[in-house]
Amino acid sequence: xxxxxxxxxxxxRVEGATMNMEVPENEVPRRARVRTITRASAGVVALVAITxxxxxxxxxxxxxxxxxxxxxxxAGGVGPxxxxxxxxxxxxxxxxxxxxxxxxxxxxxxxxDIKPGTWKWPNHxxxxxxxxxxxxSTYAGMHSHEDGIIHMExxxxxxxxxxxxxxxxxxxxxxxVSTDGFFFLNTARHNGQPCNGExxxxxxxxxxxxxxxxxxxxxxxxxxxxxxxYLPQSHADAYPGNPPSVVNLPSEAGALNHFNxxxxxxxxxxxxxxxxxxxxxxxEIDLTTGAAGHSFTFADPAxxxxxxxxxxxxxxxxxxxxxxxPGDYQFMCTIPGHAAAGExxxxxxxxxxxxxxxxxx
Amino acid sequence: MHAMKMVQPxxxxxxxxxxxxxxxxxxxxxxRLAWALAGSKAVAEDLVQETMLRVYRHWSKVxxxxxxxxxxxxxxxxxxxxxxxxxxxxxxxxARLGKPRDTTxxxxxxxxxxxVRALPKREAQVVALFYLEDMTVDEIATLLESPAGTxxxxxxRARKSLAEQLGEVES
Numbered sequence: 001x002x003x004x005x006x007x008x009x010x011x012x013r014v015e016g017a018t019m020n021m022e023v024p025e026n027e028v029p030r031r032a033r034v035r036t037i038t039r040a041s042a043g044v045v046a047l048v049a050i051t052x053x054x055x056x057x058x059x060x061x062x063x064x065x066x067x068x069x070x071x072x073x074x075a076g077g078v079g080p081x082x083x084x085x086x087x088x089x090x091x092x093x094x095x096x097x098x099x100x101x102x103x104x105x106x107x108x109x110x111x112x113d114i115k116p117g118t119w120k121w122p123n124h125x126x127x128x129x130x131x132x133x134x135x136x137s138t139y140a141g142m143h144s145h146e147d148g149i150i151h152m153e154x155x156x157x158x159x160x161x162x163x164x165x166x167x168x169x170x171x172x173x174x175x176x177v178s179t180d181g182f183f184f185l186n187t188a189r190h191n192g193q194p195c196n197g198e199x200x201x202x203x204x205x206x207x208x209x210x211x212x213x214x215x216x217x218x219x220x221x222x223x224x225x226x227x228x229x230y231l232p233q234s235h236a237d238a239y240p241g242n243p244p245s246v247v248n249l250p251s252e253a254g255a256l257n258h259f260n261x262x263x264x265x266x267x268x269x270x271x272x273x274x275x276x277x278x279x280x281x282x283x284e285i286d287l288t289t290g291a292a293g294h295s296f297t298f299a300d301p302a303x304x305x306x307x308x309x310x311x312x313x314x315x316x317x318x319x320x321x322x323x324x325x326p327g328d329y330q331f332m333c334t335i336p337g338h339a340a341a342g343e344x345x346x347x348x349x350x351x352x353x354x355x356x357x358x359x360x361x
Numbered sequence: 362m363h364a365m366k367m368v369q370p371x372x373x374x375x376x377x378x379x380x381x382x383x384x385x386x387x388x389x390x391x392x393r394l395a396w397a398l399a400g401s402k403a404v405a406e407d408l409v410q411e412t413m414l415r416v417y418r419h420w421s422k423v424x425x426x427x428x429x430x431x432x433x434x435x436x437x438x439x440x441x442x443x444x445x446x447x448x449x450x451x452x453x454x455x456a457r458l459g460k461p462r463d464t465t466x467x468x469x470x471x472x473x474x475x476x477v478r479a480l481p482k483r484e485a486q487v488v489a490l491f492y493l494e495d496m497t498v499d500e501i502a503t504l505l506e507s508p509a510g511t512x513x514x515x516x517x518r519a520r521k522s523l524a525e526q527l528g529e530v531e532s
Binding site: 003006007008009010011013014015016017018019021023024026028029091092093094 | 381414417
């Protein structure tokens with residue numbers, strides 16, 4: 001038998017097996033983190049990302065990295081990628097905007113020039129206000145927006161892929177970081193300088209895991225949380241905790257505004273609780289159903305939030321929202337009659353107006 | 362100013378229905394491609410779900426293409442390359458946690474798919490597209506955005522090594 005025949009038989013066997021396979025129900029829209037974003041005229045913004053609590057959470061820990069240079073990181077196929085504008089169908093475009101939360105801890109406090117943990121991007125193009133390198137004109141593919149987040153949106157190879165390092169971010173802001181110390185927001189710290197009454201030293205963590213080697217050469221990944229800390233030597237291994245900026249990270253782990261709402265617990269047409277408080281920024285809501293046949297959306301159509309279908313009983317669906325402005329946000333079930341019967345609620349949002357995360361603009 | 366913003370429009374009921382149809386139509390073909398290349402049913406399922414997720418996220422764009430299926434295949438092949446290993450590790454981790462995971466390899470009396478998977482990635486992809494998807498060299502070239510000549514030589518090399526290992530004279 002010829003190779004072609006054998007190959008065709010092998011192909012047929014796989015085809016036969018898949019033809020008999022049951023196609024699982026299409027859960028994709030429910031799992032999808034659909035970032036639907038709007039800038040309604042009122043400036044009210046809602047970001048939705050919906051995902052089922054999927055088994056993939058395991059992957060969150062397995063793909064994190066223990067080495068300064070992640071093995072294979074230079075082998076291509078590693079984001080963030082420059083948007084391929086010639087070919088909008090390039091699948092790499094899906095990884096053209098990554099985020100990492102950064103915190104720089106200086107002997108007992110988070111550094112920031114806005115408030116602890118957030119800082120202004122020091123360099124901008126005077127005409128466009130676009131973040132730049134210290135030269136004031138070259139677009140900085142790694143930058144922050146007063147949110148303590150390292151935005152990775154490369155337009156040039158220097159900011160893309162394996163070049164998206166902590167060091168590149170510091171360079172882009174006109175700062176430095178190394179195993180010996182850092183210069184950040186007009187503050188310089190060097191190993192051996194006093195820190196809480198003793199000699200201090202640099203330690204650093206990625207996703208809560210203490211790292212060794214040069215922080216500058218750490219290649220960032222989407223949703224990383226990076227802490228650079230100047231600590232007293234006797235406490236050099238004490239993780240200062242997640243930085244304040246994790247709340248600005250558009251990921252499950254990062255959302256500090258976290259709420260549980262149950263629809264139809266015990267057969268009642270209502271949300272429990274039906275009223276809660278949140279602060280501006282990202283909120284994560286776990287929507288749990290008692291019985292099936294509900295939905296969750298906002299009453300004000302100006303908030304372009306696609307309704308979250310809660311069609312299965314006893315399941316939890318995540319929704320992510322971005323509250324740009326304080327205010328009262330009414331939510332409801334869209335199944336006819338349910339809202340009228342009282343399946344509504346309100347989120348009281350307080351806090352200062354927040355800039356829209358860059359990837360949602 | 363860089364014009365790099367990815368606009369992600371609101372999903373409407375209509376697009377969801379269209380996507381639903383795409384999902385129903387493409388699930389099995391994508392599954393056989395993933396299964397042959399990943400070698401494990403569980404990993405293939407993850408790859409297909411991840412692919413579908415990406416297609417869905419870009420549906421407003423993808424739906425307008427002549428062949429949304431081709432875009433999905435490209436996503437799938439890229440995912441299989443970059444994530445195959447991680448997904449395999451995950452599958453093992455889940456197995457340890459006692460979660461039932463179907464790690465069945467694709468049905469294969471002669472272990473041909475094992476040989477295909479051992480080929481260089483690009484060759485394996487070309488072989489799978491050629492035999493499983495019945496695609497022509499030109500179609501594969503378009504899909505993989507490579508010159509047809511490159512595809513032809515990848516296919517030739519792949520067939521040659523397969524034939525050698527199977528003890529066949531390449532026809």
